[in-house]
Amino acid sequence: MLKRSTILQKDSVDTLAIGSFDGIHLGHRQLIKRLGEHGALFVIDKDQANLTPGIKRSEYTGYPCMFYHFLKVKNLSGAEFVALLKKEFVHLKKIIVGYDFRFGQHRSCHAEDLKNFFEGEVEIVPAFTCQGQAIHSSVIRSFLTEGKIEEANRFLGREYAIVGDTIAGQGLGEKALVPTLNLKVMDYLLPKEGVYATRTRLGAMVYDSVSFIGNRLST
Numbered sequence: 001m002l003k004r005s006t007i008l009q010k011d012s013v014d015t016l017a018i019g020s021f022d023g024i025h026l027g028h029r030q031l032i033k034r035l036g037e038h039g040a041l042f043v044i045d046k047d048q049a050n051l052t053p054g055i056k057r058s059e060y061t062g063y064p065c066m067f068y069h070f071l072k073v074k075n076l077s078g079a080e081f082v083a084l085l086k087k088e089f090v091h092l093k094k095i096i097v098g099y100d101f102r103f104g105q106h107r108s109c110h111a112e113d114l115k116n117f118f119e120g121e122v123e124i125v126p127a128f129t130c131q132g133q134a135i136h137s138s139v140i141r142s143f144l145t146e147g148k149i150e151e152a153n154r155f156l157g158r159e160y161a162i163v164g165d166t167i168a169g170q171g172l173g174e175k176a177l178v179p180t181l182n183l184k185v186m187d188y189l190l191p192k193e194g195v196y197a198t199r200t201r202l203g204a205m206v207y208d209s210v211s212f213i214g215n216r217l218s219t
Contacts, residue, residue: 147192
């Protein structure tokens with residue numbers, strides 16, 4: 001269940017957390033929990049999100065996401081970027097970013113530089129670590145591609161989930177063993193090929209399941 005409506009008009013937003021927010025992991029949660037009732041995520045999208053694609057970010061956070069493509073902001077100076085924020089969100093009072101946030105053309109500005117351009121409150125959230133390692137989406141991607149699901153889930157603070165459309169197969173499972181579902185997954189990073197203990201949601205029901213990721217080599 002979402003904590004609040006994920007629909008919010010821009011002129012109602014008074015607090016922004018800025019980032020790419022791919023994964024909505026424990027590090028991102030440190031920014032998100034500082035948003036108030038009229039907070040939103042300013043998502044800089046590079047079309048590369050494959051842990052939590054698209055509007056799924058709102059579903060996981062309970063906050064509205066305002067998407068701005070990277071190509072529209074990459075050439076802005078630091079002052080121009082903040083001017084864009086103030087123009088788009090006329091009641092903006094607070095900006096929240098991570099310690100490693102960079103902005104401005106060629107990533108020329110650091111998180112601390114926001115305070116030079118924005119008259120309101122700027123909160124810079126320090127690194128959040130798990131088992132002595134800073135949490136980043138790139139680390140979680142590495143865990144998944146290596147088949148280290150438990151480690152990925154620990155950094156995410158939840159079970160990694162993918163969404164796909166069911167497609168027709170050859171029906172061999174139903175004939176020889178048990179009926180199976182074949183999924184076409186488009187936007188998500190798939191873990192390393194192998195067999196995994198999973199849970200599958202169909203409508204409102206959740207079932208314990210076994211999932212194979214990879215290409216079937218035999219008939």
